[in-house]
Amino acid sequence: MTAHIPFATLIDYQDHAVSVSERETVESHLAEPCSLCQQNLQRAGELLAAFAQPDRTVAPPQDVVRRAMDAFALRPPAVSLTRIVASLLFDNFRQAPLAAVRGAARSRQLLFNAAEIDIDLQITAERYGTTLIGQVLSGQPLASEVMPIVRLYRNGEVIRTVASDAQGQFAFRAVTPGTYDLGVMLAHREVVLEGLELAHD
């Protein structure tokens, strides 16, 4: 068998940029037959076809990519996180005078506490589902490279995940009715707000 054809030559062959003698060399080698070079010839054609199309991809801003890379620090660990159930400190729906006021806000305001953090949560029923807006509050800088990732669970399964912003704020929108748990992932533990009842407007 003759020597395999370099990929660059196969590119030229597909691009009709070889001399007559080079073309004969390529074609006689392919006819031996050489399945490797035939496969490479096909690949050269596909590569040229991709180059022939205008590039319509758009690169995301670098800070956006960096933030996604940093989230790796908060990836699910191989072992289970220590789970801490947060305590409810405040619920405006349990404030009788407020609830009785005509035209009272449709938003439910909740405040939870666990370990060194408080979690402020506002639940608003809307036409297209429920919006949960929250903020992780801490008197001390959180012991992680990035702000916490927040997960929404239903029946024990993660159905949504968001990263909180630099102020610890996060939001889940258009959530369908049901009972949910909300998990705030900190270093080595997860603070869980259990049994959040969400309903349509």
Add this chain to the structure above:
Amino acid sequence: MTGPDYAVQSDPELIAASLDRGDRLAWETLLLRYQRLIYSIPVRMGFSPSDAADVFQTVCLLLMENLAFLRRRDRLGAWLVITTRRECWRLARERQTDQPNQDADAELEPAGNRLVTLEEEFVQIERHSLLNAALDSMEPRCRQLLRLLFWTEPRPSYEEIVKLMSLPEGSIGPTRARCLEKLTRILQRNGFWR
């Protein structure tokens, strides 16, 4: 001793390294490989740069959450296309607008004498994302040369490339061959020729 060349590792290898060794560089390589794919879908569907960035973040987090549970690690690109489109529709529902074209699959665009569907365009975006990632992972000289030779319109002549890159006369051929071999090795591993 040098570390692994991440650019020539396959998606299943990078996923395994991320999961088993907690290899952050493997995770970053996956994101760099598919960053254009994930971001370009919401852009193509008509979302603003800010919304596209939100979709990007959400999809990357979903990927991180689901890395261990992907049934076909060799089909990560397809999973990302589906997941990103799903996130786009969810965001559209949140916005309660018809901003992105929900009939986008029917929005066709002439390409020669036939029409291109959005599905076909996403396949092309995936291939171009992998091609861009492969080029970006190469040494700058190779990257610039291959872009000038193959992905610049109008295609410059060899003489113009020699001037642009300050190359010695007659050096394009061997450099081109070496760079193409390197590009081939990366594309074989990153799934471009799946």
